[in-house]
Structures are given as structure tokens and as C-alpha cells.
Amino acid sequence: MTKQVELPALWANFSSALWAATQVDIYLAKLTFALYYRWKMKAEEYLLKHSQELSKKYSGKYIAIVDGKVTAVSRSAVQAYKEAKRRFPNKEIGIFYMPTEEETMVLL
Numbered sequence: 001m002t003k004q005v006e007l008p009a010l011w012a013n014f015s016s017a018l019w020a021a022t023q024v025d026i027y028l029a030k031l032t033f034a035l036y037y038r039w040k041m042k043a044e045e046y047l048l049k050h051s052q053e054l055s056k057k058y059s060g061k062y063i064a065i066v067d068g069k070v071t072a073v074s075r076s077a078v079q080a081y082k083e084a085k086r087r088f089p090n091k092e093i094g095i096f097y098m099p100t101e102e103e104t105m106v107l108l
Contacts, residue, residue, distance in 0.1 A: 061097075080095055
């Protein structure tokens with residue numbers, strides 16, 4: 001004889017499992033956002049701290065930053081990313097454009 005499970009009991013188990021899974025998803029989303037935000041702030045801090053020297057040295061080019069260091073430079077954002085990813089496959093990579101002096105003047 002097969003055992004029948006009552007619908008309310010089945011629903012209670014399902015809803016408890018769904019609630020727990022949702023809580024894990026929320027936690028992971030918050031953790032991912034916190035880690036991404038911390039990494040992004042680190043990359044932007046580096047840019048602000050070194051903006052003058054970077055803009056002089058890499059004017060009109062895209063730079064890839066990994067762990068607070070310029071790791072690749074190119075006139076193409078895609079090429080800069082590919083080069084950095086080749087060298088640091090498991091790291092977060094920030095790609096930034098360093099405007100020329102003329103471009104900076106237009107922005108101001």
C-alpha cells in the first residue's frame with residue numbers, strides 16, 4: 001500500500017525549503033555585492049590616487065587594473081581586457097579609459 005502525504009504537510013515542507021533557499025540566495029547576493037563594491041572602490045581609489053601620472057603615461061588608451069596595478073594597455077578596451085585576462089585568469093579586472101588632454105578639456 002502506498003502512503004499518501006497530505007497536501008498541507010507537503011506544502012509546509014516545500015514552503016520551508018523555499019524560504020531557506022531564498023534566505024541563502026539573499027545572503028549570497030549581498031555577499032557578492034559587498035565583494036564587488038569593495039573591489040570596485042579599490043580600483044577607483046587607485047585611479048584617483050594616480051590619475052595624473054596615469055593620464056600622462058597612458059593618454060588616449062585603455063588600461064586594465066588588477067589588484068591595484070596596471071596590467072595591460074591598449075587602444076582597444078577589448079584587447080586590454082583580453083591581455084589582462086590571459087595574464088590573470090582568476091582575478092577581477094577593471095578596464096578604464098585614460099582621456100587625452102583635449103578630451104579632458106572638452107569634459108570640463
